[in-house]
Amino acid sequence: MANIETIANEPAPGSAVSGIDQSAGNFRYEEKHDFDAGTGLTERTVDYISAVKKEAPWIKDFRLAALKTFLARPLPTHWATRDLENINFDKIRYYLSNGQKPKRTWDEVPDDIKRTFERLGIPEQERKFLAGVEAQFDSEAAYSNIKEAVSKQGVIFVNSTEGLREHPEIFRKWFGKVIPTGDNKFSALNSAVFSGGSFIYVPPGVKVSHPLQAYFRINAENFGQFERTLIIADEGSEVTYMEGCTAPKFSTTTLHSAVVELVALKGAKIQYITVQNWSSNVFNLVTKRGLAHEEAEIKWIDCNIGSRLTMKYPGVVLKGRKARGEVVSIALANDGQHQDTGAKMIHAADETTSNIIAKSISVGQGRSTYRGVVHIPRHLKGCRNNTECDALLINTNSRTDTYPAITVRGSANSVQHEASVSKVSDEQIFYMRQRGLTEAQAMSLSVNGFINDLTRQFPMEYSVELKRLIDLEMEGSVG
Amino acid sequence: MPAPSPTLPARAIGGFTAEAFAAHLESQAGAPAWWLERKRAAYATFAALPLPARTDERWRFSTVQGIDLGSCVAATGAAPLPAVLPVKAAASLVFVNNRLVSRSAPSAELESRGVVVTTISEALRRHEPLLKAHFMAQAQRLGSEKFASLHIAFLADGAFIHIPRGVELSEPILVTHAVSGADAAIFPHTLVVADENSRAAVVDSFVSIPGTGADSRQLAVGANDLYAGHGSRLAYAAVQDWSRETLSLQLNASIARRDARIQSLNIHLGGRQSRHESLSELRAPGAYSEMLALTVASGTQEFDQRTHQMHQAPNTKSDLLYKNALLDSSRTIFSGLIVVDPDAQKTDAYQSNRNLVLSENAEANSLPGLEIQANDVRCTHGATTTRIDPEQEFYLLSRGIPRAAAHKLLVTAFFEEVLTRLEDAPLHDALLGLIRARLDGSALT
Numbered sequence: 036m037a038n039i040e041t042i043a044n045e046p047a048p049g050s051a052v053s054g055i056d057q058s059a060g061n062f063r064y065e066e067k068h069d070f071d072a073g074t075g076l077t078e079r080t081v082d083y084i085s086a087v088k089k090e091a092p093w094i095k096d097f098r099l100a101a102l103k104t105f106l107a108r109p110l111p112t113h114w115a116t117r118d119l120e121n122i123n124f125d126k127i128r129y130y131l132s133n134g135q136k137p138k139r140t141w142d143e144v145p146d147d148i149k150r151t152f153e154r155l156g157i158p159e160q161e162r163k164f165l166a167g168v169e170a171q172f173d174s175e176a177a178y179s180n181i182k183e184a185v186s187k188q189g190v191i192f193v194n195s196t197e198g199l200r201e202h203p204e205i206f207r208k209w210f211g212k213v214i215p216t217g218d219n220k221f222s223a224l225n226s227a228v229f230s231g232g233s234f235i236y237v238p239p240g241v242k243v244s245h246p247l248q249a250y251f252r253i254n255a256e257n258f259g260q261f262e263r264t265l266i267i268a269d270e271g272s273e274v275t276y277m278e279g280c281t282a283p284k285f286s287t288t289t290l291h292s293a294v295v296e297l298v299a300l301k302g303a304k305i306q307y308i309t310v311q312n313w314s315s316n317v318f319n320l321v322t323k324r325g326l327a328h329e330e331a332e333i334k335w336i337d338c339n340i341g342s343r344l345t346m347k348y349p350g351v352v353l354k355g356r357k358a359r360g361e362v363v364s365i366a367l368a369n370d371g372q373h374q375d376t377g378a379k380m381i382h383a384a385d386e387t388t389s390n391i392i393a394k395s396i397s398v399g400q401g402r403s404t405y406r407g408v409v410h411i412p413r414h415l416k417g418c419r420n421n422t423e424c425d426a427l428l429i430n431t432n433s434r435t436d437t438y439p440a441i442t443v444r445g446s447a448n449s450v451q452h453e454a455s456v457s458k459v460s461d462e463q464i465f466y467m468r469q470r471g472l473t474e475a476q477a478m479s480l481s482v483n484g485f486i487n488d489l490t491r492q493f494p495m496e497y498s499v500e501l502k503r504l505i506d507l508e509m510e511g512s513v514g
Numbered sequence: 515m516p517a518p519s520p521t522l523p524a525r526a527i528g529g530f531t532a533e534a535f536a537a538h539l540e541s542q543a544g545a546p547a548w549w550l551e552r553k554r555a556a557y558a559t560f561a562a563l564p565l566p567a568r569t570d571e572r573w574r575f576s577t578v579q580g581i582d583l584g585s586c587v588a589a590t591g592a593a594p595l596p597a598v599l600p601v602k603a604a605a606s607l608v609f610v611n612n613r614l615v616s617r618s619a620p621s622a623e624l625e626s627r628g629v630v631v632t633t634i635s636e637a638l639r640r641h642e643p644l645l646k647a648h649f650m651a652q653a654q655r656l657g658s659e660k661f662a663s664l665h666i667a668f669l670a671d672g673a674f675i676h677i678p679r680g681v682e683l684s685e686p687i688l689v690t691h692a693v694s695g696a697d698a699a700i701f702p703h704t705l706v707v708a709d710e711n712s713r714a715a716v717v718d719s720f721v722s723i724p725g726t727g728a729d730s731r732q733l734a735v736g737a738n739d740l741y742a743g744h745g746s747r748l749a750y751a752a753v754q755d756w757s758r759e760t761l762s763l764q765l766n767a768s769i770a771r772r773d774a775r776i777q778s779l780n781i782h783l784g785g786r787q788s789r790h791e792s793l794s795e796l797r798a799p800g801a802y803s804e805m806l807a808l809t810v811a812s813g814t815q816e817f818d819q820r821t822h823q824m825h826q827a828p829n830t831k832s833d834l835l836y837k838n839a840l841l842d843s844s845r846t847i848f849s850g851l852i853v854v855d856p857d858a859q860k861t862d863a864y865q866s867n868r869n870l871v872l873s874e875n876a877e878a879n880s881l882p883g884l885e886i887q888a889n890d891v892r893c894t895h896g897a898t899t900t901r902i903d904p905e906q907e908f909y910l911l912s913r914g915i916p917r918a919a920a921h922k923l924l925v926t927a928f929f930e931e932v933l934t935r936l937e938d939a940p941l942h943d944a945l946l947g948l949i950r951a952r953l954d955g956s957a958l959t
Contacts, residue, residue: 438881446876456894
């Protein structure tokens with residue numbers, strides 16, 4: 036693993052590079068770039084990124100075409116929030132080279148973030164990384180171990196640059212096919228300037244025993260602004276991928292726009308788990324979609340706690356007979372936050388089934404929105420969809436919206452959609468207070484109960500941290 | 515007032531040219547100045563706004579290219595009397611081609627208590643303040659500003675109903691709006707003001723008179739204003755049975771004040787493409803709005819229903835149930851939104867859309883939405899799209915009932931859940947009869 040050694044040889048913290056690179060830093064290259072792409076987005080920016088990454092010409096052409104699409108597309112404010120207009124695309128750095136990392140010291144990290152680390156019990160070293168004080172921390176061993184274990188099974192687990200350069204025969208076929216460049220303005224943006232992310236290939240019949248975690252790779256390359264992930268599960272294989280972590284990530288960059296494509300070939304299973312907890316100055320505009328072939332299963336587990344505005348609607352295109360798609364979504368919107376999340380289920384074959392369960396919690400003046408699409412075209416038989424959306428409003432001025440869109444053609448399919456909005460029951464709170472809990476404790480317990488059946492689907496350590504995090508968010512929401 | 519835009523294509527104006535509008539204004543010469551001014555402003559808005567575009571979120575899923583004014587012009591001229599609903603009525607009005615052709619006045623007893631069932635043109639002379647206060651008083655929110663403006667600009671006459679404080683009517687008031695002739699446009703309007711603690715039922719019926727050009731294009735741009743004062747109970751039912759070549763846009767607006775109760779039921783049967791917008795405002799505590807609709811969609815018909823349940827005060831309740839049965843290659847769209855304002859605590863809102871798809875080629879679209887800004891509320895919605903339950907079908911078949919009859923029975927039962935909410939039994943029977951007749955004539959097998 037030559038690349039990883041390169042990283043290990045990077046200068047130690049304290050030197051000129053000890054700042055942070057919140058955009059996928061290219062510190063896996065030894066050469067220094069004296070200039071960076073600067074702010075704003077032009078063809079020059081794309082040329083620069085492509086040159087730095089030593090990409091094949093077809094990738095550069097792909098990026099340039101995407102740039103044109105991005106510039107031509109209007110913002111989708113005819114249905115989406117006008118908050119998008121506050122993004123200043125000209126002031127954003129789309130790619131940072133080594134010498135240009137923003138620097139921050141531990142003292143500059145806001146107190147509430149530090150307190151949260153404390154409460155969540157995040158290890159010291161990790162805290163500095165998450166706060167953007169240090170670009171690296173030592174999870175190298177964990178990543179190497181995982182990578183070694185899975186590569187014995189023939190699994191390819193690399194970043195986007197390496198994936199496209201070393202394994203084009205595998206990844207080129209599906210790259211940009213599940214989510215075409217022109218899908219939306221932000222997928223076009225990502226296609227133009229993507230870097231970082233994971234490219235994974237699981238060979239036929241292989242059941243990956245370890246959940247693959249981007250978390251283990253965070254020192255190999257930082258969580259990117261414009262991550263690009265492509266997971267291909269070949270026939271009959273199974274893989275679980277986890278992205279993000281429950282601890283808040285303090286970011287200096289304000290726009291994050293990832294594209295995640297999943298391809299589950301016949302009978303394969305992919306489970307993709309996301310926990311998003313960006314700091315509350317971040318616009319998080321993500322496109323995620325999976326393509327499920329015959330009898331394949333794709334499940335998105337999506338948890339959004341951080342960011343200023345998240346717009347993310349994980350989708351599954353059910354392309355083969357008996358394919359199955361599932362989205363489990365948890366959103367928590369606190370003051371100043373808007374969680375605009377949901378799911379899309381596009382049925383394209385007979386006997387496909389899909390299930391969407393979305394729960395949102397709005398605290399203070401937070402706003403959570405469910406937006407969904409369920410589409411069952413003509414002449415399909417035996418397709419079923421079930422959608423449940425529940426919203427919990429904690430304070431009197433909390434806000435929630437639900438905007439599903441359901442299209443069914445033909446008489447051989449069935450869909451059902453249900454949504455409810457409620458507040459924490461006074462009776463429950465009274466009961467718990469009578470048993471000696473404070474109002475805040477009672478409230479936390481109720482909220483945790485509201486999402487308990489979903490958090491149980493998360494891996495153990497995530498669900499424990501999630502509970503602690505909800506306790507934290509609920510503090511100060513009552514009384 | 516938006517300035518007329520010279521860049522709009524001619525089809526955005528159709529036959530409703532400035533000359534046609536000037537001629538219409540002349541016919542309204544005796545009307546009060548505010549009325550004429552409102553019409554001028556409305557015409558300017560109509561002429562300035564474009565036709566709905568595919569990218570307009572409020573027209574999502576609609577076949578917007580079908581929203582075409584064609585060469586329709588305001589209908590005039592005599593025609594045979596239309597059939598009216600076979601229900602004993604407290605009073606009735608029949609309009610053909612925008613003019614009153616027949617009426618039966620309320621009983622002397624009701625008139626002595628102040629009940630008014632008359633035309634808008636007469637109300638302009640005798641009930642001006644009330645008309646001014648309630649005529650198209652709500653802002654359009656659901657996408658049809660252009661057509662609301664067209665309606666105001668070209669409205670020649672309509673129904674004006676006023677139920678004074680404390681008066682209770684035991685029988686419904688029937689209003690019939692009919693159109694005849696090729697390329698005929700009509701602008702039906704029904705305005706109902708129910709004062710404190712009054713009680714009334716009003717039925718609107720929309721028909722094309724057969725024969726005289728009913729197989730060619732017609733346009734109906736209608737509106738109705740329902741106002742329920744404190745403690746009143748107002749029931750409104752509408753049966754839309756335009757010809758199969760009619761483009762219909764109907765804008766329904768209701769306001770419920772403290773402890774008022776409004777029930778509206780819209781039955782959609784006719785038209786080539788029909789858009790129905792329903793805006794229900796719950797303005798004061800205790801207000802209750804029940805919104806019901808039934809659609810039998812067949813052939814290539816498209817029915818597009820948009821609703822807003824607007825909870826603007828604490829302790830208000832709304833209950834929406836829209837049911838569609840889809841045959842042949844028909845399409846339906848339901849887009850509903852429950853809007854709970856900040857501080858409208860203790861809101862109880864329900865919204866339900868049920869689609870019964872009876873054909874391989876039919877398409878049902880549902881957009882059930884919520885926008886909630888208060889926490890102590892109970893808001894739920896549900897949307898389902900299903901076919902006939904095979905078990906229920908099997909049960910009926912095993913009892914020797916032929917398949918077509920069994921289906922008819924099950925579809926009627928599907929609708930009965932809505933019809934049964936009508937309190938007026940004769941009205942219930944008359945409407946059920948209409949739906950049965952429609953199912954008999956359909957391709958239900």
